[in-house]
Amino acid sequence: MSDETERHRQDNRSPALHFEMVRRKPAGTLAGIVTDICGYREIRPGHFRIVEYASLTVPLVISFAEAFAIGLGHTPSDNDRYASFAAGLYAGPVMIESFGAACCVQVNFTPLGARRFFGLPMSELRDRMVGLDDALGLDGMALRERLGEASDWDARFDIAECFIASRLAEANALSPEIAWAYRTVIASGGRTRIAALAGEIGWSRKHLAAKFTDAIGIGPKTLSRIVRFNCALSLSKQQDDDWAGIAADCGYADQAHLVREFRQLAGETPTGLAASM
Known part of the structure; x- marks a missing residue:
């Protein structure tokens, strides 16, 4: 485990705790672009719900297992299932439900960093979730495959950081x-x-x-x-x-x-x- 990686492990012997979360602050070259990279894995079955409030985080979620149910300003329905996706800013509460089998890497971008990384008007992501293939094309699907094959969280984070850095090297400068x-x-x-x-x-x-x-x-x-x-x-x-x-x-x-x-x-x-x- 690298020194930059902070682990928040939930003990599955406790009925109140149901997930493992591993978090890394990004390399210095990504400062101002990425706030952190997280690994999340649920370790016991159940139906779990959290609410996130309006924030300035633009997440890229790459899933290897069960999809999340996500509702912007409402309780999600069966039609609101998302696995790997990018989400723009939303000025309201976001309801997120999972069902005990989720596993993903989440990269949290700043708004300015997201504009450079995705290379598209962020108005196209506002108030919605966009599938990985639409957000990043074939490069995104190849990234998901590489992350899924990696041996541990640190290896996944290294792959994600390299991918982000390579895209930024070709990105247009911000106004x-x-x-x-x-x-x-x-x-x-x-x-x-x-x-x-x-x-x-x-x-x-x-x-x-x-x-x-x-x-x-x-x-x-x-x-x-x-x-x-x-x-x-x-x-x-x-x-x-x-x-x-x-x-x-x-x-x-x-x-x-x-x-x-x-x-x-x-x-x-x-x-x-x-x-x-």
Whole structure:
């Protein structure tokens, strides 16, 4: 096991735990492109459900076993089964169900990194899951075969990192204006005014929104909402039930504004979400 690989192994003797997860931070050359690479394997049968809230992660999931059931903003049905796929940004809760036989590698990209890696407008992945063959073509299918044949998680992670690096070597550079605007929104905690961003670049707000959506998958206003939401979610773990204070600290107009955003981005009220975590 490499020093960069962190293992989170679940003990299958405990009835409460049902999976093995192995996580690696990417090589330095992939910094800003990939946040982490995970290996996931379920080790006992069952029907398991998790909810992921609006985030800035663009996942590439490569499965070697049973598909997941995934619903964007709703409980998944039998028609919502996905094995190997890429998913764009979604400004809402994602319900994920598995059935005790899942096994996959998941590469988590930043929005800017995903645009370079996939080499297509991220608006094409927004609010949807796209099959591996459509997202990466024959190269993606060959990658899945190589990963499936690898002997352990470390070998799989090495293969994935090399594949990503080779694609990036041929990728087009990002628009410097969009990269600057994205990082400015992140650094400001989602408080930067969109008109100010556009003015600094010398674009109209409409032009900025169109270019931003093409590159990131969402517009700068939606990006700001997700950044503020995740800031509030993080603060809630430190400031128990002080929702008025959290709203003020994260740039919401008032507590009612925060509650509305939590309902849309997490599918829960702040207190309901805190109780479930």
